[in-house]
Amino acid sequence: MNIYIKEMKSSTKSLLIWCLVMIAFVASSMGKYAASSSISGQSLNDMISKMPDALKSMFGSGSFDLSKAIGFYGAMFIYIVLMAALHASLIGSNILSKEEDDKTAEFLMSKPVPRAKVITSKLFAALTNIIIFNVVTFISSLYFVGYYSKGENTTGDVLKLMLGVLALQFIYMSLGLCLSAFLKNPRLASPFTIGVMLATYILSLAIDIDSHISDLKYITPFKYFDAKNLMYGKGFEIIYIVISALIVVFCIGGTYVFYQKRDLKI
Amino acid sequence: MFPEIQLYQAAEVAENTLHLKGGANMNVFLYELRSKAKSLAVWSISLIFVAVFLLSMYPTFYKNASLFKDVLEGYPVAVRKAFGISMDDIIKFLGYYSYVFSYVVLLGAIQAMNYGVAAISKEVKLKTADFLMTKPIKRGSILTSKILSSLVILLITDAVYFLSAFIMAKSVAKEPFSIKLFFMISVTLLFVEIIFLSIGVLLSSVVRKVKSTTSLSLGVVFAFYIIGMIQAILNDDNMKYLTPFKYFDLSYIMKNSSYDIHFSIISLLIVVVSIALSYVFFQKRDIYAM
Numbered sequence: 151m152n153i154y155i156k157e158m159k160s161s162t163k164s165l166l167i168w169c170l171v172m173i174a175f176v177a178s179s180m181g182k183y184a185a186s187s188s189i190s191g192q193s194l195n196d197m198i199s200k201m202p203d204a205l206k207s208m209f210g211s212g213s214f215d216l217s218k219a220i221g222f223y224g225a226m227f228i229y230i231v232l233m234a235a236l237h238a239s240l241i242g243s244n245i246l247s248k249e250e251d252d253k254t255a256e257f258l259m260s261k262p263v264p265r266a267k268v269i270t271s272k273l274f275a276a277l278t279n280i281i282i283f284n285v286v287t288f289i290s291s292l293y294f295v296g297y298y299s300k301g302e303n304t305t306g307d308v309l310k311l312m313l314g315v316l317a318l319q320f321i322y323m324s325l326g327l328c329l330s331a332f333l334k335n336p337r338l339a340s341p342f343t344i345g346v347m348l349a350t351y352i353l354s355l356a357i358d359i360d361s362h363i364s365d366l367k368y369i370t371p372f373k374y375f376d377a378k379n380l381m382y383g384k385g386f387e388i389i390y391i392v393i394s395a396l397i398v399v400f401c402i403g404g405t406y407v408f409y410q411k412r413d414l415k416i
Numbered sequence: 417m418f419p420e421i422q423l424y425q426a427a428e429v430a431e432n433t434l435h436l437k438g439g440a441n442m443n444v445f446l447y448e449l450r451s452k453a454k455s456l457a458v459w460s461i462s463l464i465f466v467a468v469f470l471l472s473m474y475p476t477f478y479k480n481a482s483l484f485k486d487v488l489e490g491y492p493v494a495v496r497k498a499f500g501i502s503m504d505d506i507i508k509f510l511g512y513y514s515y516v517f518s519y520v521v522l523l524g525a526i527q528a529m530n531y532g533v534a535a536i537s538k539e540v541k542l543k544t545a546d547f548l549m550t551k552p553i554k555r556g557s558i559l560t561s562k563i564l565s566s567l568v569i570l571l572i573t574d575a576v577y578f579l580s581a582f583i584m585a586k587s588v589a590k591e592p593f594s595i596k597l598f599f600m601i602s603v604t605l606l607f608v609e610i611i612f613l614s615i616g617v618l619l620s621s622v623v624r625k626v627k628s629t630t631s632l633s634l635g636v637v638f639a640f641y642i643i644g645m646i647q648a649i650l651n652d653d654n655m656k657y658l659t660p661f662k663y664f665d666l667s668y669i670m671k672n673s674s675y676d677i678h679f680s681i682i683s684l685l686i687v688v689v690s691i692a693l694s695y696v697f698f699q700k701r702d703i704y705a706m
Contacts, residue, residue, distance in 0.1 A: 164631075171639070179646055229642050236638055240631050248628070340630040345462070352466060352519055360473040 153258075153268060157245065157275035165279050168237055169286040175230070176287065180294040183222040214378070219299035220307050223291065227377040230287060231315055235347050235372075238319035241279050242326025243343040245272045246409065247336035255414045265410050273327065273402070280319045288312040307381050314375025314386075317394050321371045322347055324401035331409035368393065440561040441553045448565035452531070456569050459527045463520060463577040470516040471584045474509065478590055481507045509589040510597055513581075514666035517601060520577065521608050521661065522641055527573065528609035529633035531566035532616015535559070536698060537626035545703045555699050559617070563691070566613055574606050597670060604664035604675075611660040611683055612637065618690040621698040657682070 215221035246269070249255040258268065288308065295304045325346065330339035354372035357364055367373040374390035376383075485507060536559075539545040548558065578599075585598060616633060619626075626632055644661035656662040656679070663679040 175642070182646070182652070226646070229645055233638065233642065236634060240628075240634070244628060244631065251628075340628065344630065344634060348523070352470075355519070356470060356473060359470070360476045362476060 151271070153263070153271035154275050157272055158278060161241070161275065161279055165282060168233075168283055172230070172233065172283065172287045173290045175233070176290045176294050179226045180219065180223065180298055183219060183298055214381075218302070219295050220302070220304045220381075223295045223304075223308070224311070224377045224381055227311055230291075231318060231372065231377075232351065234283065234287070234315045234319050235322050235351070236344070237283055238280055238322040239326050239343045239347045240340060241276045242323035243330050243340040244326075245276050245330075246327060246405075247330035247339040250336035250415045253416070256416050259414065266406060269327075269331075269406055269409055273405075276323055276327070280323055281316070284312060284316050284319060287315070310380045310385065311375075311377055314377075314380055317375055317391075318371055320398050321394055321401075324398045324405070328401035328404040328408070331405045331407075331412060334415075336415055371397075439557055440564050441557045442561075444548075444553065444558055444561035445565050448562055449568060452565065452569045455527075455530075456572060459523070460573050460576040463523060463573060464580040466520055466523065467516065467577060467581040468584050470519070471513070471581065471588055474512050474588045475590070477512060478507065509585065509591065509593045510601065510670055513585065513598070514601055514670070517605070517666065518661075520581075521605055522637070524570075524574070524577075524605045524609045525612045525637050525641070525661070526634065528566070528570055528612040529616040529637050530629060531569065532613040532618075533620050533626065533633045534629050535562045535566070535617050536620040537623065537629060540703065541626065541629075549703060556695060559621075559695060559698055563613070563617060567610070570606065570609050570613065574603075574609070577605070578602050597673060600669050600673070600675075601666055604666070604669070607664055607683060608660055611663070611686055614687045614690040614694075615660075617694045618697075621694040621701065660686070 214224040249258050259265070291308050291312065292305060295308055322343070326339065326343040329343050329346075330336065333339055333342060350370040351372055353366060353370045357367055357370070357373060368389075371394065374394055375386070380386070536545075539548055549555070581602065582598065585593070615636070619632065619636070623632070640659040640661055643655065643659040647655040647659065647662055656665075660683065663676075663683050665676060665679070668676050
């Protein structure tokens with residue numbers, strides 16, 4: 151419990167900044183929607199819908215109906231996803247490795263607390279951070295999308311999207327934890343996790359361009375909970391939920407295994 | 417009479433002038449180069465990989481997009497205009513390249529920002545600052561050596577990237593493209609990197625204690641990147657000032673075969689001001705030992 155409280159305290163500032171950025175992002179992008187909503191007429195939407203996927207992703211609007219607030223939100227959503235993934239990767243990869251990096255590992259590990267318990271406390275602290283990030287983004291999205299949507303009910307769509315993001319956050323956080331327990335050099339944990347995150351992001355863009363490689367969608371989490379699919383398509387697909395759960399379970403399990411045996415760098 | 421003494425005096429004078437100007441120190445410079453060797457390899461390989469991977473998809477893209485072009489012909493002119501961008505430009509190889517290139521620039525910016533932010537904060541974090549500062553080297557020359565070594569590494573990375581992208585471009589392009597434009601687009605990678613490097617150095621000399629280099633530099637780079645993305649979606653010209661990612665507008669370069677003078681000056685100003693400020697702040701800064 152002490153470790154958990156300490157972690158929460160030390161992450162308060164950065165979490166606050168992240169939350170403010172997310173609120174500002176949602177507010178400003180939806181505010182811009184109000185300013186630009188007149189340009190996207192029906193024929194434009196019609197034309198966009200006929201575009202090949204590659205072009206859609208180049209224009210950034212995807213197959214969303216930009217004349218509706220929720221459609222505009224859906225088009226912007228990939229950036230929320232990207233920021234959430236970034237935040238989760240950083241939290242996951244830093245929370246364990248920073249002890250070694252900051253030379254506090256000796257202090258912590260000499261306390262009468264088993265390593266497994268240290269990991270658990272830190273895991274819960276990371277989870278709390280992620281969930282607060284998600285809830286803050288969810289509430290601000292709900293408010294701002296609702297504000298501009300002219301009475302349409304958008305709660306369901308926003309909820310679906312944010313649940314997808316939550317799953318993605320879990321994946322990258324646990325990946326970060328696992329890598330920081332596994333890699334010999336604690337300083338490499340976050341660059342490595344971010345590297346994997348960016349590689350999977352770029353892969354998800356490549357899949358949009360070239361449908362020949364669409365089978366690769368199983369290896370990039372950014373495709374698991376695609377905004378288009380969640381809003382207009384099949385919704386949550388069982389296969390992706392299973393893959394995500396497997397990744398999270400394996401990574402967290404791996405964290406306990408590797409970190410218990412870890413030769414701490416002091 | 418005493419050639420050794422004269423030589424010694426000459427050397428002293430030379431050294432003093434160098435120090436006064438804050439010229440680079442060879443030892444620090446070489447040390448920094450060596451310490452970045454691994455990172456150079458990793459970044460070069462990632463940039464090559466992204467370029468080759470995304471460019472290899474051009475043939476498929478070309479086929480799909482050409483089909484869509486025919487569909488587009490059926491729409492009235494007004495609608496096509498509302499689209500803002502001419503389809504021809506996008507289907508052409510350079511249009512596709514500039515799309516791919518935006519991701520390469522994102523990666524390059526992260527690399528440059530990392531070097532910039534690490535410049536001073538690394539020494540503080542690793543407790544090597546007091547070791548370095550007790551050497552008979554002026555702070556100015558330390559900073560100069562660090563900036564120059566980062567520049568050299570970025571130049572090598574960019575050269576490697578450029579060569580591989582060019583070979584790839586030659587092999588996938590359906591029609592001949594302007595090599596001059598290809599070069600003009602590709603070299604903006606270096607420009608954007610220099611902007612981010614200087615912002616990073618400034619941050620590094622101002623922020624007292626950088627908890628994690630990666631978090632800080634990624635946070636800043638992604639903030640600018642996302643502003644750029646919103647700008648692209650909204651097509652709001654005023655927003656371009658907010659993010660270095662938009663200072664070198666690729667469609668402008670393609671249209672006019674030149675850089676937008678307005679933004680070039682802004683970029684130069686940002687670089688000069690932030691580098692100058694870094695020297696000022698770093699000279700005066702308290703650096704705590706242990």
